[in-house]
Amino acid sequence: MNPTLTCILLLLSSSGTLSKYVHVDKIWYRDPSLSYCRQYYTDLAPVNNERDIVELRKIKDDTGYILIGLERSSTDTNKWMWSGGGQVTRFFWASGEPRNETGRNYGSIDNNGWHSVYTYPRTFFCYRAIVVGEEKTWEEALEYCREHHDDLASVASETEMMLIQRELRKHNTTEHVWIGLRFLSRDWLWVDGQEIDYEAWGEGGKPLCPHPKMKCGALQVTGGSLSVWEAHDCEERRNFICY
Numbered sequence: 001m002n003p004t005l006t007c008i009l010l011l012l013s014s015s016g017t018l019s020k021y022v023h024v025d026k027i028w029y030r031d032p033s034l035s036y037c038r039q040y041y042t043d044l045a046p047v048n049n050e051r052d053i054v055e056l057r058k059i060k061d062d063t064g065y066i067l068i069g070l071e072r073s074s075t076d077t078n079k080w081m082w083s084g085g086g087q088v089t090r091f092f093w094a095s096g097e098p099r100n101e102t103g104r105n106y107g108s109i110d111n112n113g114w115h116s117v118y119t120y121p122r123t124f125f126c127y128r129a130i131v132v133g134e135e136k137t138w139e140e141a142l143e144y145c146r147e148h149h150d151d152l153a154s155v156a157s158e159t160e161m162m163l164i165q166r167e168l169r170k171h172n173t174t175e176h177v178w179i180g181l182r183f184l185s186r187d188w189l190w191v192d193g194q195e196i197d198y199e200a201w202g203e204g205g206k207p208l209c210p211h212p213k214m215k216c217g218a219l220q221v222t223g224g225s226l227s228v229w230e231a232h233d234c235e236e237r238r239n240f241i242c243y
C-alpha cells in the first residue's frame with residue numbers, strides 16, 4: 001500500500017471532530033428546528049452509535065438538553081423513530097428514560113445520554129453530508145475531504161443512508177460516488193474509524209477478496225430504492241461525499 005495513505009489513515013482514524021453533526025445555537029421549538037435542518041442541511045441528526053454519543057455528550061449547552069432527530073411513533077407510543085426516516089434500533093437512554101408522560105414525544109441528548117422531552121425551545125443538532133461535484137480518485141477525494149471538511153463520509157445506519165441519498169438527489173452526480181469505505185489488511189473499514197455495524201452491500205454481498213485494484217467503496221446512486229455499496233477501482237474519477 002501507498003505509504004502516504006497509511007500515514008493519513010493512521011493520523012486521522014482517531015479524529016474526534018464530528019462535522020456530520022452541526023450544533024445550531026438557536027433556541028427554538030422542535031418544528032422550526034426540523035424545518036431549519038431540512039432547509040440548510042439534511043434533517044435533525046440521528047445519533048445512533050456509541051462513538052458519536054460520547055463525542056456529542058462533551059458539547060455543553062445552557063439549556064441542558066440538545067434536541068436530536070428522535071421522535072415517538074404516532075401509531076405506537078412504545079416505538080421511537082428518526083425524523084430522517086427509519087426506526088431506532090440501538091438505544092442510549094439515560095437512566096429512568098424514556099419517561100412516558102403524554103407529550104414527551106421527542107428526544108434530546110445531554111451528558112447522560114438520551115432524554116424524552118416535550119417540544120420546548122432548545123438548541124439542536126442537524127445532520128450534514130456534503131456532496132462534492134468534483135471528479136477525483138478515491139485517494140484525492142479523501143485528501144480533499146480532510147483538507148476542506150472532516151472526512152470522506154461513512155454510513156453508520158440505514159437512516160444515514162437515507163439522508164445521504166436525500167442529499168444526492170439535490171445534485172447531479174456521477175453514477176457512483178466515493179464514500180470512506182476501504183479494503184485494508186483483509187477487511188473493509190471506514191477510514192474515519194466508525195465501526196461497520198450497518199452494511200448495505202449490493203448483489204453478491206461484501207467482496208471478501210476483492211481484485212487488488214478494486215479496494216475502494218462507492219455508493220451506487222439510485223433514484224427510488226436505497227443505494228447500495230460496491231467495490232470499485234480506486235483510480236476511477238468520481239464525485240464524493242464528505243462530512
Ligand SMILES: *[C@@H]1O[C@H](CO)[C@@H](O)[C@H](O)[C@H]1NC(C)=O
Pocket residue numbers: 078096097098099100
Ligand atoms: C416507558 O415505556 C417503555 C415501553 O413500555 C418502557 O420500556 C419504559 O421503561 C417506560 N419508562 C418509564 C420511566 O417507566
Ligand SMILES: *[C@@H]1O[C@H](CO)[C@@H](O)[C@H](O)[C@H]1NC(C)=O
Pocket residue numbers: 170171172
Ligand atoms: C441536472 O442536469 C440537468 C441537465 O443538464 C439540468 O437540467 C438540471 O437542472 C440539473 N439539476 C441540478 C440539481 O443541478
